[in-house]
Amino acid sequence: MNNMENEKKPVRASLPKAALPRLYLIDGQIASGKYPNTNDLVDYLREPWGEVSVVTVSRDIAFMKDRLNAPIEYDARRRGYFYSKPSYRIPLGFSSADELLALGMAKSILTLYRDTPIYDAAHHLLDSIIAPLAAEGNSGTPAGAQDDRDSPSPWYESRIVVPEAPSSPIPPDVWDPITTALKENRILTFEYMGTYDPQYVPRRVRPYQLLFDAGVWYLYGFAEERKGLRIFSLYRMKNLNLTKDLFSLPENYDYRSGNGSSYFGVFMGQKRRRFKIAFYDSSVAWVKDRKWADDQKITDTDDGVIVTFSSTQFEKVLEWVLSRGGAACPLEPESLVNEWRYHLEEMQKMARKK
Numbered sequence: 032m033n034n035m036e037n038e039k040k041p042v043r044a045s046l047p048k049a050a051l052p053r054l055y056l057i058d059g060q061i062a063s064g065k066y067p068n069t070n071d072l073v074d075y076l077r078e079p080w081g082e083v084s085v086v087t088v089s090r091d092i093a094f095m096k097d098r099l100n101a102p103i104e105y106d107a108r109r110r111g112y113f114y115s116k117p118s119y120r121i122p123l124g125f126s127s128a129d130e131l132l133a134l135g136m137a138k139s140i141l142t143l144y145r146d147t148p149i150y151d152a153a154h155h156l157l158d159s160i161i162a163p164l165a166a167e168g169n170s171g172t173p174a175g176a177q178d179d180r181d182s183p184s185p186w187y188e189s190r191i192v193v194p195e196a197p198s199s200p201i202p203p204d205v206w207d208p209i210t211t212a213l214k215e216n217r218i219l220t221f222e223y224m225g226t227y228d229p230q231y232v233p234r235r236v237r238p239y240q241l242l243f244d245a246g247v248w249y250l251y252g253f254a255e256e257r258k259g260l261r262i263f264s265l266y267r268m269k270n271l272n273l274t275k276d277l278f279s280l281p282e283n284y285d286y287r288s289g290n291g292s293s294y295f296g297v298f299m300g301q302k303r304r305r306f307k308i309a310f311y312d313s314s315v316a317w318v319k320d321r322k323w324a325d326d327q328k329i330t331d332t333d334d335g336v337i338v339t340f341s342s343t344q345f346e347k348v349l350e351w352v353l354s355r356g357g358a359a360c361p362l363e364p365e366s367l368v369n370e371w372r373y374h375l376e377e378m379q380k381m382a383r384k385k
Contacts, residue, residue, distance in 0.1 A: 050091070053076060053083070053091060054091055054094075054095060054121060055121060056075070056076055057072055057076075057088070057091055057092065057095070058095070058101075058120060058121045060072060060075055061103060061112050061113060061114055062114055062117075062119070062120060064113070064117075065111070066106055066109040066110070066111025066112065066113055067111050067112060068110055068111045068112065069085050069088045069089055069092070070085065071111065072088045073085055073088055076088070078152055092112065095121070099121060101114070101119060101121070102114050102115040102116045102119050103115075136187050136191050138154065138188065139187075139188070139191050139192060139193045140193055141153055141154055142193050142195055143193065143196070143243070143246070145195070145198070146198045146199065146200040146201055147201045147206055147248065148201070148202075148203045148206045148207065149206075195246075196245055196246035197245075197246050198246035198247065199246070199247050199248070199264070199265070199266035200266075201248055201265050201266065204271065205265055205268055205269075205271055206265070208271040208272070208273045209238060209241065209250060209265070209271070210241075211273055212238045212273055213238050213239075213240070213241065215277070216237075216277055216278055216279065216280065217273055217274060217275070217276065217277055217278075218235060218236065218237055218238075218255075218274045218276040218277070218278055219235070219236050219238055219250075219252075219271060219272065219273060219274065220233065220234065220235045220236075220271070220272045220274060221233075221234055221236070221268045221269065221270055221271040221272065222234070222268070222269050222270045223263055223267055223268055223269075224267045225267075231269065233256075234254060234256065234263070235254070235255045235256055236250070236252045236253065236254050236255065236261070236263070237252050237253040237255065237278045238250055238251075238252040239251050239252045239253065239280065239284045239285075239286070240252075240284070240285070240286050242262070242286060242297045244296045244297040245296060247264060247265075247266065247297075248264075248265045248266075249262050249263060249264055249265065249297050250262070250263045250265060250268075251263075251286045251297075253278075260289070260299065262297060262298070262299065286299070289343065292324055292325040292326065292341070292342075293323060293324035293325070293340060293341070293342035293343070293344055293348075294322065294323055294324065295323070295342065295344045295347035295348060295350075295351055296344075296347055298344045298346060298347045299343065299344070300342075300343040300344055300345050300346070301343065302343060302345070303341055303342070303343050304341065304342065304343070304345060304364050304366075304367075305339065305340075305341050305363065305364065306338075306339065306340055306341070306342060306348055306361070306363060306364065306367065307337060307338070307339045307361075307362040307363040308337070308338050308339075308348075308352055308359060308360070308361050308362060309332070309335055309336070309337050309338075309359070309360045309361075309362055310335050310336050310337075310338065310355065310358060310359050311334055311335040311357075311358045311359070311360075312335070312358045313358060314335075314355045314358035314359055315335050315336050317355075318336065318338055319336065323338065323340055323351075324340035324341060324342055326340055326341050327339065327340040328340070337362070345366075345367070348367065349367060349370050349371065349374075352367070352371055353371065353374055
């Protein structure tokens with residue numbers, strides 16, 4: 032018999048809310064019939080949770096037994112834990128059904144991260160946490176819909192969907208050095224091919240933040256060789272090196288402090304401008320559906336609406352207007368009107384060639 036498993040465990044007076052996912056993972060392993068011991072649980076928790084000590088797991092098990100009345104027993108022959116009541120799972124009352132349902136629905140959002148190394152671990156973690164939903168009868172088909180008894184999936188997996196966007200797969204040899212550099216404030220070096228670069232060029236960057244936009248991940252940081260803030264597509268990086276050189280984050284490092292309080296994706300400009308754009312026909316409802324900037328104003332006109340707002344994202348606003356074709360017309364500033372007209376003329380030239 033393993034005396035360590037039978038020692039009196041210190042009991043937590045309360046459980047930190049951040050530890051709740053760990054309890055559901057432990058619960059799932061004990062309920063699986065694998066008879067895990069504390070060392071097994073530490074190994075199992077390492078991938079989704081990070082380093083967890085035997086002492087922490089022992090306290091979690093003691094909390095489950097003494098505070099949640101979990102029927103946890105230790106089998107000396109199999110050298111592991113089991114539930115004396117096989118149907119037991121941590122009750123939904125410990126975490127509200129709404130909270131667990133929200134986590135279940137969040138699995139759909141994970142599709143946005145499918146091409147990153149964190150996807151499998153995050154998906155596995157959420158599956159383990161929301162396991163009580165199925166145990167408590169919250170999976171299946173909504174009332175009034177045709178019941179599919181052969182499907183074990185919760186109803187929301189087929190009814191709440193996040194359509195996948197075009198994305199750029201990110202390999203671990205790019206993702207891992209970046210996340211480590213962000214965590215430890217370490218300078219990165221890598222080779223990068225910019226939009227207008229004919230070949231890869233070396234870069235040395237102080238990484239500030241990872242940004243996600245329309246299926247693509249970007250690194251935002253201070254480029255030392257350019258002596259300024261830059262945004263890099265992770266897909267166009269290679270040969271990353273995590274240096275030992277450290278840096279300090281400046282007070283205004285946050286990308287969101289420099290985008291002019293507008294929401295047109297990942298782009299930073301230097302000059303804040305006031306924009307005025309007219310929309311017509313089908314674009315009227317489309318533009319009213321969304322918040323494009325903190326200070327936006329939408330004014331109804333006889334044949335559409337006029338949207339006014341401030342932004343530093345000039346190129347993104349131009350793309351936005353062009354994307355609406357003949358149902359959008361820029362009014363201010365003059366620089367936007369001129370760029371818009373230039374692109375219209377270029378499209379007309381291309382159309383005549385065809």
